[in-house]
Structure formats: C-alpha cells, structure tokens
Amino acid sequence: MDGVIAPSADRVREDLAALARLTDSAQPGWTRTALSEPDVAGRESVLARMREVGLDARIDPAGNVIGVRRGARGGRMLMTGSHTDTVPSGGRFDGMVGVVGALEVVRAFDEAGIRLDHDLVVVDFFGEEPNRFGLSCVGSRALTGVFDTAMLDVLDEEGRSFGDALAAVGIDPATMMASTWPWDRVDAFIELHIEQGPMLEHAGTSIGLVSSITGISRFRALFGGRRDHAGTTGMDRRADAGCAAAGTVLAVERIARSGPDGAKGTTGGVTFTPAAVNVVTEAAEMRGEFRSIDDEWLRTAEETLASCAAEESAGRGVTVEMEWLPQAPRRLDGSVTEMCRRAVDDLGLSRAELFSGAEHDAAFIAARSPTAMLFVPSVGGRSHCPEEWTELDDVIDGIRALAESLRRADAVRR
Numbered sequence: 475m476d477g478v479i480a481p482s483a484d485r486v487r488e489d490l491a492a493l494a495r496l497t498d499s500a501q502p503g504w505t506r507t508a509l510s511e512p513d514v515a516g517r518e519s520v521l522a523r524m525r526e527v528g529l530d531a532r533i534d535p536a537g538n539v540i541g542v543r544r545g546a547r548g549g550r551m552l553m554t555g556s557h558t559d560t561v562p563s564g565g566r567f568d569g570m571v572g573v574v575g576a577l578e579v580v581r582a583f584d585e586a587g588i589r590l591d592h593d594l595v596v597v598d599f600f601g602e603e604p605n606r607f608g609l610s611c612v613g614s615r616a617l618t619g620v621f622d623t624a625m626l627d628v629l630d631e632e633g634r635s636f637g638d639a640l641a642a643v644g645i646d647p648a649t650m651m652a653s654t655w656p657w658d659r660v661d662a663f664i665e666l667h668i669e670q671g672p673m674l675e676h677a678g679t680s681i682g683l684v685s686s687i688t689g690i691s692r693f694r695a696l697f698g699g700r701r702d703h704a705g706t707t708g709m710d711r712r713a714d715a716g717c718a719a720a721g722t723v724l725a726v727e728r729i730a731r732s733g734p735d736g737a738k739g740t741t742g743g744v745t746f747t748p749a750a751v752n753v754v755t756e757a758a759e760m761r762g763e764f765r766s767i768d769d770e771w772l773r774t775a776e777e778t779l780a781s782c783a784a785e786e787s788a789g790r791g792v793t794v795e796m797e798w799l800p801q802a803p804r805r806l807d808g809s810v811t812e813m814c815r816r817a818v819d820d821l822g823l824s825r826a827e828l829f830s831g832a833e834h835d836a837a838f839i840a841a842r843s844p845t846a847m848l849f850v851p852s853v854g855g856r857s858h859c860p861e862e863w864t865e866l867d868d869v870i871d872g873i874r875a876l877a878e879s880l881r882r883a884d885a886v887r888r
C-alpha cells in the first residue's frame with residue numbers, strides 16, 4: 475500500500491500524559507470518574523485535541539465527544555474510539571489508548587497524505603465505567619438507542635438522582651436520546667484497547683484480536699432475618715440473615731469454579747443491618763456477578779445461585795429476594811476482524827485471538843454495526859489499578875494496526 479503510516483511516540487506519550495494530569499488529586503492513582511469535574515475537563519481536553527488535529531468536533535447530547543474527518547466520497551462512515559473516564563484510583567491506559575490512538579491515526583494519515591473515502595468518526599464515549607448509580611457504557615447506550623430512561627430516577631447514597639447528576643455536568647437528560655447515531659451508514663467500528671489481562675504478555679504477542687466480549691449477569695440479593703440479642707438468643711432460635719448471605723458468597727465462588735473455561739463469579743459487596751457485634755443480623759444485602767462468553771452457562775449459574783440462596787435462607791428461617799441484570803455475550807464481526815488480522819500480518823506483528831472478560835462500549839456498538847476490537851498487552855495483566863501499564867512501543871504497534879485496519883475497511887465498497 476502507498477502512504478507509510480508513522481505514528482509519533484512523542485505525541486502519543488504527551489497526549490496520554492495530558493489526560494493523566496486531569497485527575498482527582500485527593501485519590502491515589504488516577505481518578506477521572508464519569509460525572510466528576512476531572513471527567514468534564516478530560517472530555518473538554520479531548521474536544522480541543524480533536525479540533526487541533528482538524529476534526530469537525532462537538533460534544534453530543536449524551537456527553538460523547540465526537541470528531542469527524544471528512545472522506546473523499548463521504549456518506550459512508552468508519553468509526554473508532556474508546557473512553558477517557560476511569561474507575562476510582564485506576565490507571566492511565568484503560569480507554570485512553572483507544573482515544574489518543576485514534577487522534578494519532580488522524581495525524582499519521584494527514585502526514586502520509588492519506589485521505590479515506592469514508593468519513594472517519596472518532597468517539598470518546600461518555601461514562602464507560604460503572605458510575606455511582608450502577609450504570610456503565612452510558613454514552614454508547616445512548617448512541618445506540620438502548621439507554622433505559624428509567625435509570626434517570628435511580629438515586630445515589632445522598633438521595634440525588636442520576637438525571638440530576640447528568641444535568642450537573644451539562645447533559646440534559648431530556649435530550650440524551652437525540653444522540654442516536656445513523657448506524658445504517660457505518661460500515662465498521664474498530665476499538666483499540668488494552669487487554670487488562672495477562673495473556674498477550676505471557677505469549678509475547680503484540681496484538682490481540684477479540685472474538686467475543688463477555689456476557690455479565692449482575693445480581694442483588696436481599697436477605698431478611700430477625701434482629702435478636704446475640705448473647706441470649708440460642709443458636710437454634712436465630713434467623714441470621716448474615717449467615718444466609720455468607721453461604722451464598724461461597725456459592726458464587728463454587729459455581730464459577732466449576733464453570734466453563736474463562737467463567738468468573740465475584741461478590742462485590744455485602745452489607746449487614748444492623749452491623750453490630752452483639753446483634754443477630756436482621757437484613758443483609760449482597761451484590762455480585764457472573765461473567766462468561768457462554769450465555770447458556772450464565773442462565774444455569776443464575777438458577778443454581780438462586781437455589782443455593784434459597785437453601786441457605788430456608789434452613790435458617792430467612793427470606794431471600796434476588797434481582798438480576800443480565801447482559802448477553804457479544805460476538806464481534808468476523809469480516810471486520812479478518813481485515814484487522816490481514817492488517818496485523820502485513821505489518822509483521824504477532825497476533826493472538828482471545829475473548830474479552832471486560833465490558834466495552836464495543837459490545838453495544840456491535841449490536842448496530844460490524845465491530846472489531848484490537849488489544850495491546852497490559853504489563854503483569856494489571857488494570858483498574860494505579861499499576862496499570864502498557865509499554866509505549868506496544869501502544870504504537872496498536873495504533874499502526876488500527877490505522878491499517880481502517881484503511882482495509884475503507885477499501886471495501888458498499
């Protein structure tokens with residue numbers, strides 16, 4: 475192919491460092507959670523960078539930062555991007571690599587004199603990480619028209635609604651759904667992201683081609699027992715909601731351990747009421763999740779856990795109610811992934827196929843448009859922590875792979 479793409483390591487390092495400076499300094503690591511001041515500043519800085527590299531850029535009604543590089547033919551679009559929000563005390567690469575990488579692709583295309591036929595759309599999706607209202611991928615849900623407006627009434631611990639929290643950062647909840655994208659004009663979406671796991675590093679591989687994104691079944695279980703004096707109530711006369719919850723925590727681990735390859739089960743929190751050493755627990759709330767790319771197993775795991783929770787409760791005279799929020803696994807597009815595979819081979823980079831155990835905006839986009847994901851290695855497999863790191867050389871290889879994949883997608887006539 476003509477036009478040699480040469481991403482600049484200096485520019486990429488500088489862009490990543492500029493985002494890293496926009497953090498809540500009261501927290502260890504890097505904290506730019508959605509709905510916070512640093513996140514507003516982060517998305518404003520991405521908007522400014524998009525304009526600097528010549529994109530026609532704006533922030534849409536759902537808080538997504540969207541920049542367009544016009545194509546020679548126009549009308550049809552290719553899309554790339556990721557997110558710049560973080561978990562509390564997270565790192566400097568999760569999401570950022572896909573946004574900074576997309577901007578560098580634009581600069582490298584310009585320098586190489588490459589004009590695509592398609593419009594190239596770069597997106598920094600709003601609120602990818604789970605926020606304090608328990609919702610993730612807010613921007614990509616709105617862009618794909620699946621944002622559940624009932625979420626706007628969910629309250630945080632201070633009794634403030636999600637809708638009010640959005641309004642406070644300049645997002646009008648009433649017009650959010652106006653950001654739904656014309657997906658019938660998008661021929662491919664390709665997201666560059668860090669692996670967040672150890673497989674690429676272990677195998678000494680540069681690029682991961684993602685076959686599927688995990689399904690996630692999140693649950694909330696409420697156990698109801700009886701409050702009693704811990705010193706005078708015999709062990710055979712108690713209805714201890716805490717013990718029923720504890721038994722269910724271990725069931726989550728047991729079920730996931732006996733699941734298929736890659737299955738995960740995690741209890742993310744348990745609260746006892748009252749939380750007093752001399753009172754038998756009256757109520758316990760437990761939150762957790764199962765993950766797998768096998769949807770059938772997820773349904774089985776849900777049923778098995780529900781019956782374990784019922785058993786742990788019934789034997790103790792405790793009641794239990796469970797709520798599930800399932801999200802199906804998503805297979806990514808074979809033909810776009812094949813274009814990425816050829817691009818990686820042409821560049822002489824090593825590759826491996828893997829599935830993503832983490833959630834991504836790409837899972838939502840994949841429901842509307844042919845979608846692929848490229849992973850670059852995470853040192854030590856660490857992520858969602860301050861130690862999260864990806865070597866700059868690996869980021870650059872990922873950007874080269876993204877650029878070549880987009881050029882291949884551009885060459886497909888529809």
Ligand SMILES: [Zn+2]
Pocket residue numbers: 557568569602667834
């Ligand atoms: Zn991410």
